[in-house]
Amino acid sequence: MISRCFFRYLKQTSLADYVAFRSFSRSQQTPAAVTSSFIDSLRTAVGDNNVSTSDAIREQHGHDESHHEVYKPDVVVFAESVEQVSKVAKLCNEKKVPLIPFGSGTGLEGGVNALSGGVTLDVTKMNQIVEVNAEDFDCTVQPGVMRIALNSYLRDTGLWFPIDPGADASICGMCATSASGTNAVRYGTMRENVLNLQVVLPDGRVIHTAGKGKRCRKTSAGYNLTNLFVGSEGTLGIITQATIKLYGLPEKTIAAVCHFKTVQEAVDTVVQIMQSGITMAKLEFLDDKAIEAFNKFSKYNMPVAQSLFLEFHGPALGLEDQFNTVKDLIELNGGLGLQMATDEDERKRLWKARHEMLWACTALIPGSKPYSTDICVPISHLPEVIIKTKQWIDEAKVLAPVLGHVGDGNFHVILPMTLDTGQNEIMKALALQIALLAMDLNGTCTGEHGIGMGKCHLLEKEIGPVGIQVLKDVKKCFDPNGIMNPGKIIS
Ligand SMILES: Cc1cc2c(cc1C)N(C[C@H](O)[C@H](O)[C@H](O)COP(=O)(O)OP(=O)(O)OC[C@H]1O[C@@H](n3cnc4c(N)ncnc43)[C@H](O)[C@@H]1O)c1[nH]c(=O)[nH]c(=O)c1N2
Numbered sequence: 001m002i003s004r005c006f007f008r009y010l011k012q013t014s015l016a017d018y019v020a021f022r023s024f025s026r027s028q029q030t031p032a033a034v035t036s037s038f039i040d041s042l043r044t045a046v047g048d049n050n051v052s053t054s055d056a057i058r059e060q061h062g063h064d065e066s067h068h069e070v071y072k073p074d075v076v077v078f079a080e081s082v083e084q085v086s087k088v089a090k091l092c093n094e095k096k097v098p099l100i101p102f103g104s105g106t107g108l109e110g111g112v113n114a115l116s117g118g119v120t121l122d123v124t125k126m127n128q129i130v131e132v133n134a135e136d137f138d139c140t141v142q143p144g145v146m147r148i149a150l151n152s153y154l155r156d157t158g159l160w161f162p163i164d165p166g167a168d169a170s171i172c173g174m175c176a177t178s179a180s181g182t183n184a185v186r187y188g189t190m191r192e193n194v195l196n197l198q199v200v201l202p203d204g205r206v207i208h209t210a211g212k213g214k215r216c217r218k219t220s221a222g223y224n225l226t227n228l229f230v231g232s233e234g235t236l237g238i239i240t241q242a243t244i245k246l247y248g249l250p251e252k253t254i255a256a257v258c259h260f261k262t263v264q265e266a267v268d269t270v271v272q273i274m275q276s277g278i279t280m281a282k283l284e285f286l287d288d289k290a291i292e293a294f295n296k297f298s299k300y301n302m303p304v305a306q307s308l309f310l311e312f313h314g315p316a317l318g319l320e321d322q323f324n325t326v327k328d329l330i331e332l333n334g335g336l337g338l339q340m341a342t343d344e345d346e347r348k349r350l351w352k353a354r355h356e357m358l359w360a361c362t363a364l365i366p367g368s369k370p371y372s373t374d375i376c377v378p379i380s381h382l383p384e385v386i387i388k389t390k391q392w393i394d395e396a397k398v399l400a401p402v403l404g405h406v407g408d409g410n411f412h413v414i415l416p417m418t419l420d421t422g423q424n425e426i427m428k429a430l431a432l433q434i435a436l437l438a439m440d441l442n443g444t445c446t447g448e449h450g451i452g453m454g455k456c457h458l459l460e461k462e463i464g465p466v467g468i469q470v471l472k473d474v475k476k477c478f479d480p481n482g483i484m485n486p487g488k489i490i491s
């Protein structure tokens, strides 16, 4: 069955868009160069125990947490040092074998899926915190250091790294995807929080994007190589070390929830809060369907309504005044049931449940896999985009909760994909329609999950043919043999 929404989509966009969209499902080819002698040379480079051709290990490395089909690499290599990463890159480059960096596999756009086979390079064994400069509010970590482990390590220093995609991802994987999440509205995304990266280029050379050892807050020294690699999704080189900003733990934290009768009221409130200049730490929207999933999965009993989850960080002095200003705005817009959670355990339980929304939503349809949209628009367009999106969801008659980091103009629709392929086609058409709308309103098709394998066609639309050609030129400059994560970002 094909819905009215799908037909409207075909009318509003061109058939060529849809054909381009569909043609991104591809068949896997194994590079001829992965011979047994090539695998032997990998073993010499990193040691026998660090090379695996086992089916289970290849399967595990052939996918992330998204709905995208599994593409297994031919071989998985575990690196233990920068020197080993460099040797592996060199070997792959000489034989033109695809090389895919693997952080922790929590990505949502099929970034680690080995579309053309080849070598997946797992960096999780390189998991040392190299240094913490508490007085300068920065630290340097190896690529296998995970976000939660870093924050546990930092606890006694009174510092933390606040960028929080919800999943426990590797810090360098977060650099590679330009991750953000709930705290970005106050602390920024990875783009604003990386000071320097050590990167192994495909030919084995090692660079420091801001210069060796540099960790200053400002620089006007030439091109911004650091931010070229932030968001490069493993297509330009392997990030082997990251120097990132740290922050003081907030003296006081206030979390709150409230709900609204209409989407318009909820989203108008968000826009007004942001325009009032109050520094929110978190400002999240969950629609009625998302709350239903939230209640069921995490055993809450919240009113099933359009809801806002909020958090304020700051010095004890003045924080309640900020809360009260926001409270006034909520009430002015018809907000109901405002509840504060200052108790740390309850706050943690609330945000843990928010971060598990991906699983809560897929649990609504047992056996489904998440297809998630990730658009971001200038804040003034947010009400229009969310309202249209929810109308389209209703017309398409699909179950699709809406939630996201609305303080940044960024939200997701979670489309649980099942074996019902007809339904899946409708969901994909819907996702495309939402992305095209965002781009029409000066927004982006991805605020934080990246392009991966699923959104190359949208990137082309977003930055245009000349922009794409320049990206291809940049890629060629770093990776002339096209070995780094082929088929991602630019196809
Ligand atoms: C439940 C849940 C919820 C969320 C999310 C996931 C899940 C499962 N995510 C997505 C995800 O956590 C985020 O994209 C992480 O940055 C991925 O980090 P991994 O270490 O898992 O990278 P993963 O291993 O998945 O790799 C992702 C990409 O980066 C590349 N890469 C990894 N390590 C690299 C390295 N050392 N050098 C070069 N390239 C490397 C890979 O090749 C791939 O292209 C997210 N994200 C977000 O921004 N906001 C959010 O709100 C959420 N929410």
Ligand SMILES: CC(C)CC(=O)C(=O)O
Pocket: 108, 166, 181, 354, 355, 357, 358, 370, 372, 404, 405, 412, 414
């Ligand atoms: C699939 C997404 C909803 C995951 C995410 O980015 C989030 O929970 O914010």
Ligand SMILES: [Mn+2]
Pocket: 181, 404, 405, 412, 448
């Ligand atoms: Mn998100």
